[in-house]
Amino acid sequence: MALLHATWRAARDLAGQGEPALPVHALHVHHGLSRFADDWRDHCARQCERWRAEGADLHFHVRHLGLRPQAGESLEALAREGRYRALADMAREAGCRVVLLAHHRDDQAETFLLQALRGAGAAGLAAMPRAIERDGLRWLRPWLARPRAEIEAYVAAHRIAHVDDDSNADPRHARNRLRLQVMPALREAFPQAPLVLADAAARAQDAAECLDALAELDLDAVRDPDGLALQAAALAALSPARRRNLLRCWLAGQGLAVRASWLERLAVELPQADSGAVWPLDAARMLRLHRGRLALDARGEPSANVRSDTLPDEIALAPLLPPGLSAGQALTLALPGWSGCLHLEPVAQGGLVWADLAALVARPRRGGEQFQSHAAGVPRALKKQFQAAGVPAWLRDAPLLWRGERLVCVPALGVDAREQAPPGAPQWRPRWAG
Template identity: 60%
Template sequence: MTPRPLAVACSGGRDSIALLHATWRAARALADATGQLHPIHAFHVHHGLSRHADDWLAHCAEQCVQWRAQGADLQFHARHLDLLPSPGGSIEALARSGRYAALADMARATGCDTVLLAHHREDQAETFLLQALRGAGAAGLASMPASIWREGICWRRPWLQHPRAAIEAYVAQHGLRHIEDDSNTDSRYARNRLRLHLWPALTQAFPQAPQVLGDAARHAQDAAECLQALAEIDLGAVAAEDGLDAAAAVALGGARLRNLLHLWLQRTVGEPPRASWLDRLSRELPTCTDARWPMAGMGELRLWRGVLRWIPGMPVLPAAERVAPVALPDLRAERCFPLPTFGGVLHIEPVAQGGVALDGLATLTARPRSGGEQFQRAAGTPPRALKKQYQLAGVPAQGRGGPLLFCGEQLVFVPGLGMDARVVAPDGRPQVALHWHAHHTGHSTTQGTG
């Protein structure tokens, strides 16, 4: 291995404490044998969901201090999440997405291109069962990959083939201290219900279940990769301007059509479509010439003159839920300004060029989209409707939230697009860039920069 920093996600539980301990010991042994130094970084995410969360963070930090005293080249990092679950939303999904975003943020900040995760064989088997119970296809049944690259970071699960008992034995052998998450006994969560009520009976009746279900997940991974490759080939064959050649797509047949639409919509919309929605679309598309299929406030698919296109839209809130414009205070001395009405924080960063004049921060107003706004993406290009600019820039529907910032009636900043070219300050003049960070996914996510 080329010497480089390596990260371990550490919650403080048995599995992650064992993985962190094994990793720094292996790195130290490698340094002793070859002189190659691999700094280890422990990443802890404070979800804020348990009354014990502060104690868990302190335990992980203290453990890293103790191991550094034993010769470990080990640094500890932590991120706090501000989870705001929507009514009826899954707190499990929210915490998971927030956790991975926080881990990725820490990896980029520390120069780590690899993050190790402590999932083991039983975790994989449980995930497979949960996905099967949700009616997942091959991609869902593939469960957790042993290694995958996402956004420049490699996520590795080195213990995915190892049983829980092996980790327990390692912890006992080295006398490792770890925490017990009290939420693991809460049957409100699907994984806990499976683990507490179904898993004991299943493994008693079928002792080989963890290994067999893990094998099934690997078979599903192979199938998912083959389906992905086929969809890539089909997409290249039926692509049309701004969409798909509907006749060529329909000619592929039902299963291949659904496979193609799944990939195309996932890339176009930004999230995988529901199986029931795909089934409906694949049934109706062959019988239509001109048609529209709305997608839950995100936009719609439109078939027109033989081409199937995705038309992004803006969710329309009931009048009682619409956000009123907010007159902002003078922001020239600020570096960040919370806008809870819009669900996020405005960050202000001094720049040398491409920003808005600092004086322009004195009289800003934050407004929701109301329709008819004109935005100019670059100097020398005509202003266009905001909806069209989103389409041209490929901004998915979920990236179009947040406030529009105006100075008087001049649009200044749009999350997902950045600064309007008409307000960009000349070089040499004091200026700033604006960044919108939304909190609706449970973590700060940059939705637009300028």
């Protein structure tokens, strides 16, 4: 409520100085978990109405989640994921580009300690970023360096009506135990603890950024030319620490977060592994070593065993795509009838622009297809291209992407050299996992 008050007043003052009017949207998430949730929603709606009467260009939005956690599911994690998803949906629907969050320095200190107690690395210890681009929006935490006491003083000075969530006193939640039982004792022994811990989180953010930059440099050196796999020999030549860092970053780019102990095992086993070795990642995916290439694959029977006469003749991508996708965003599409997913990954070159993607249809491999892998090459039979690139059998029967009667993309090989978008244009490369 303090952040909302400060924001609409700042927007009003800017408009009074001749700046363009800046509407403010208050986004409220009704989790459906507290018996007071309806009262909180009504309180926020009434407060927005009162501030509108004071001249605020303020719009109130609410989204009901109705969360029903299953046995063994983390209620905190479920609520957090649902909340951010709802905030992003409401922001986009309202035409917003920026979302402000009211986390403060004490929140940051708690997050740092929680992550440390969970054994997190630099990325986890970095806690909450002050600014981040996600879901096509810019998320900002303008008060992340401010202590809670300053916000409480602001609330008192402006007599802002607010609500205290009764669940914040429930010690069953890890953050509440830390806030209620650990932080008071820590402040008594070390009065500067919140400031020092928040500073440690900032240094961890720098370290995490440097580690990501190093991983990108190493990825450029070990990535297979087709971009779909890693060269195992080049990966094994790195030091164990850089190997683990590279694998963490690469898998995170595929939407996979793995335990440090798993990365340690893989980093140790990979240099001695034989072709055909596999490492399960989760219930659906695994890493597979084949002819010196480490690639991500689906677990279970290889897709090469799927009979093409049981697959749909043709599936248009356009109905499966959203109206648009921001540059740098990835997307995963499930193709009806296919036991796998088509991943659209942002790339700097060698991809397709959005309009070209929307014109494609997916068809099963029938034989006789021609594909040109390089601009200086010539079209060759798809079978020969697979052999030259060392594409394993279980990836050869992925759907082929066509525009009319022209083969545009073979997910295991990339986009035909004659169809690739010009460098610099926002573009995506299809990749199949199934």
